[in-house]
Amino acid sequence: MKWRILLICTAFLTLSYIQSQAEDEILLKTLLVKGNMVTDTDYILSYVTLKEGKTYNIDEIMDEINDSRENLEQTYLFTEVFFNDEFDENDNLILTIELKEKNYFLFGPAGYTGYQDDAFYFRNSVYVSYINLFGNSTHLYVELPFYENQGIVFMLQGRLKNVRYDFNIEYEHISNTSQDSVGIMPGLAYEITRNLFLGSSFLVNSADSDSFALYPFIEAGSRIRFPNDAKNWYYLRVSPYLGYNFTGTTFYGMEAHFNYYHDLLLRIIYQLKVKGALQGGEVPVNLLLLSDVRGTRFDGYSGDKWLSLTNEIHIPLPWDDAIIIVPFIDANIIGYTSVELLVGGGIGFHWYNLFQDPLVVEIAFGKGIMLNFQKRF
Amino acid sequence: MRKGTTIICIILFLAFSNIPLFAVKAKRAKEIELTLWHSMSIYQGGALEKLVDEYNNTHDDVHVNPIFQGLYDEMKIKLINALKTGDTPDIAQVAIEYLDVFIADEKIEPLNDVVSEEDKNDVLSQFWEGVSRNRNIYAIPFNQSVQVLYYNKSAFENAGLDPEKPPKTWEDVIEYGNKLTHDINGDNEIDQWGVLISMEGVFGFTPLIRQTGGEFLNDDRTQALFNSEAGVKVMKLIQDMVYTHGIMPSNWTLFEGANAFLGGKIAMGPITCAGIKYAEENLPWELGIAPLPYIENKSVLLGGAGLVIFAKQSYKRKASLHFIQWLTNRENSIRWHKETGYLPLRKSALESIELRSFHRDNPNYKVPVDQLPYSRPPDFTPVLSQIDQVVRFAIEDIMINKQDPQQVLNSAVIKVNGLLEEEKRK
Missing domain, CATH: 2.40.160.50 (membrane protein fhac: a member of the omp85/tpsb transporter family)
Structure with missing residues (x-):
């Protein structure tokens, strides 16, 4: 009997954990690039480690944003790199990379x-x-x-x-x-x-x-x-x-x-x-x-x-x-x-x-x- | 060869001349010209002018001319004079504590009806509190700051202190200060002081009284309360840092203190968060930022300025509001914070992934933001400048002339009460 209770409790806790993990996860539905008048969008995206359609938790997104920002800043092509976030009606993330290009x-x-x-x-x-x-x-x-x-x-x-x-x-x-x-x-x-x-x-x-x-x-x-x-x-x-x-x-x-x-x-x-x-x-x-x-x-x-x-x-x-x-x-x-x-x-x-x-x-x-x-x- | 060179140069010039560098915006005849008087000096002034340039380049109908008019005190005097001659700017950056001067004389109008509900809800309530009087909004919050503890991580390491564990209370500051104060070359002169609290009059004193459970003025601004047990306790603490513990110089001005800090002669000190970016980029040693230490409870003073619309014509007021809304929108609020260290204004900015990821990589900038829940503006009154002078003299008597804090504060309170009474009679 005790074992059964223990099993039920474990299953309940595991399910709660899985559910809470799922709630914390965010789908990156769209990744946009804005402000690039000269630089090719695909070239910019090659420095971005985030992938459209992938699911992340918030910590992962922040880490990936910081990595991507550093990659883009190290090209020395931009004076500013800004990640603007919006969420759609289904709480999916729409991330826009807003860039300001240098004089070339x-x-x-x-x-x-x-x-x-x-x-x-x-x-x-x-x-x-x-x-x-x-x-x-x-x-x-x-x-x-x-x-x-x-x-x-x-x-x-x-x-x-x-x-x-x-x-x-x-x-x-x-x-x-x-x-x-x-x-x-x-x-x-x-x-x-x-x-x-x-x-x-x-x-x-x-x-x-x-x-x-x-x-x-x-x-x-x-x-x-x-x-x-x-x-x-x-x-x-x-x-x-x-x-x-x-x-x-x-x-x-x-x-x-x-x-x-x-x-x-x-x-x-x-x-x-x-x-x-x-x-x-x-x-x-x-x-x-x-x-x-x-x-x-x-x-x-x-x-x-x-x-x-x-x-x-x-x-x-x-x-x-x-x-x-x-x-x-x-x-x-x-x-x-x-x-x-x-x-x-x-x-x-x-x-x-x-x-x-x-x-x-x-x-x-x-x-x-x-x-x-x-x-x- | 020379002819060939010229031709190649011209071809290259034409080939690349479609770049943004040459996209100089033609000035339109019907453009609304706005004058913005600001108080942002070299470093922050550059960040502000960059934003204004961007606004001008992206908005065809309005052109904003930013003009530096000195720091807040000078700005206040220039505005008072300009109001007399009728030559006011369209927008001016006014320190939140000086708004009362213009409100009392009915020189500025409330903005309650023109500020959108969205902005009212999104901008943090503490900031609205700083620019509102009797529920009327007189300015749009712009550059808002709190004090944080700056400390020299390299000096901590040299003194055997963990640079990742800064002091939490003022008692800790004394303990750390004892380890950080050194006569390095043995000439009986202190070469590195543990701490410097510049105690800038009302603005240095108020948060410390609040940390001790006291208040600076009463609620209806008719009586000074700073000679209370709390006020005396604060002053004794500061006096002890100088004379009992010997960890702080007694007579350094703010300017001397700032220079000493830059040169590594001061290991810790409370300074406005508006200097974080400058300090990080210009100090030769690693900068640590910690919450302002507390005495009994946490409290920091909210300072800074708001943008006041002085324009009279309705089209200019409308254009001014449009510019200010742009300058303080979510994105620009984040950019302003990142470029200076001033606080982000909006809840939406604080919740943004951009800002949160920035703080993850730049934890120094997060410290002042974490202090927001216990930040409060000063006790506003139109005579705050005069009170500030009285308090500065009192602090000098305690710190430099080593006089008894209770006696000095008692006589300062009599003077301040006189000022408050005089103001009430107006």
Whole structure:
């Protein structure tokens, strides 16, 4: 008898539990996307983990919304992602993803003008970029030099789910030597986990000799602050490479980039960029390691060993955070058998406006004086 | 090459020129122009202007011009002057405690008939209480806030305290404060204080009296009650934090305190929830937010401002109301909360999945919302500013000059009663 009562009680409790679970479950009847004027709806939905027609409890829905929101924010295509909920007469959920897209079309000056060893030098160009081509975050970038050299830099970068692809072409005709150089570099990378990519690029190069090279790489972290209140973030890329010249010789090397960002206070950001590279073999002339100390001619110093340090402090103006003052100090160690230490420094003004990304104007002092107009990648 | 470059640039420009960037809205000749005076400075001002821009871009018939007119005190003075010259804005953001100044002089009209039943039911009753007098609604609640306890999680960890277990009562604050107050470099100067309670006059004092079972003013606003046993107990508690426990500086202004907090020299302090977003994004250490500690029972002061319609012409009043309804609708109420830390205004916003999922990932923003059930606005009277001054001097005498709380509060009450009596005679 006691067993029967116990059995009935257990059955009753189990049924009550099942019923209460069923009451808490919500059917996601419709999933809508609103506000996307450029971005393709299917592309947006590929980042949304919620599925139409599936049943969730409220905690699951909130978790999925937060995951989907983070996915969409990490595309950097939207200024706002908002999940608006409504319920129909049967208490089924109608969820509308309301988005506000960023500006996608950007253009501006790039390059630099300098004075060193009693002579002026120029390397100026204009760039045009579009960061949501085909509505799927594909980034097109074209840069056209307008100094004595001629050429074009073309870059296309995009991603399909976890696969990132890029295609770069760089052509330059150097007037005073009448030499041409062309580099064509397609690449593929796979995102293993968030912000960890493993991939490879393949270079077909024509300069003083014709060659090809394979650049496998690993990339971790992000250059962009995410989430918005992150106190520290970093970006790392390591890429060994091996190349073959059609003259029968080879070249090889290793490149590593490490960027570290630290929020000091009141959105004042300290940036440390460390780049290092080693080369060996018969390196084509347009692939030689060059110095990058601002204030000193970039093509003035080359080597097969290179260590670069860049220190910047980004200080937004208290009354207008679209304008950022950036004092910086750069240092390089570069050379072949003997190395040289180069140091430079200066101040920059970064203006984030509708039309540029951002406009960067810098004055730098090194072996000479340099005025930079840049687009920052 | 240069010619070629130009052609390519033009082609690219034309190819992509159908993007939103260039979709500048042409201004219509018949557009209604509204002026909005607001008190939202740098950070929150940006969030407000973003919303106003969106309204302007999505509504063809009305254009709102937001103008920053200083903080609440300055806004009040400018509005009083504007009313004298007849040069008032169409809409103004008025602190809820200053509404009485304009109501007493019959400068603003009740909005009972124009506020929809849906809004009356959906906006939380505490917020309506803040903008209503004698059952008349004089403003639409907009930016509403309560104080919460900000604390430095990194300092907690360094002091061996669990950063996920902030103090619940003021007694806990003293206990934690003892562990958090340090002379780090051994120069006999305190480098990190445990707590700072800025005790901003009426607004700092009122919730603590209520937590002790007392009241600041009586119900008909004819008598001050803050020299009661409850008031003295609060002041003794604060005085003890300075002189007995040595965990709080005695003479720091709000500005000094805020700077010290930013620099990590203060480990805890009650601050308005309206600064959560700013603090999270700008402080170099991890911010913790906890409910305002209590003495005997929980109570927090509801502050903030409402939007008052000063426009005279009926078409402008109608347009102003339309804009305010848009600005305070469910979606924008959530966005405003997420962008600043101010409280969501509506029940529908609190119930929304968007807000609940946001709070799940951002628990600091949920703390002030959880305090809503025991939040109350201050004891309104048209002479609240003058009373505030009296109370500020009294607090200074207790905190800086170390005078006896009972005696100081007794003489402050005499002054405040005089002000209330004078107001009643008007």
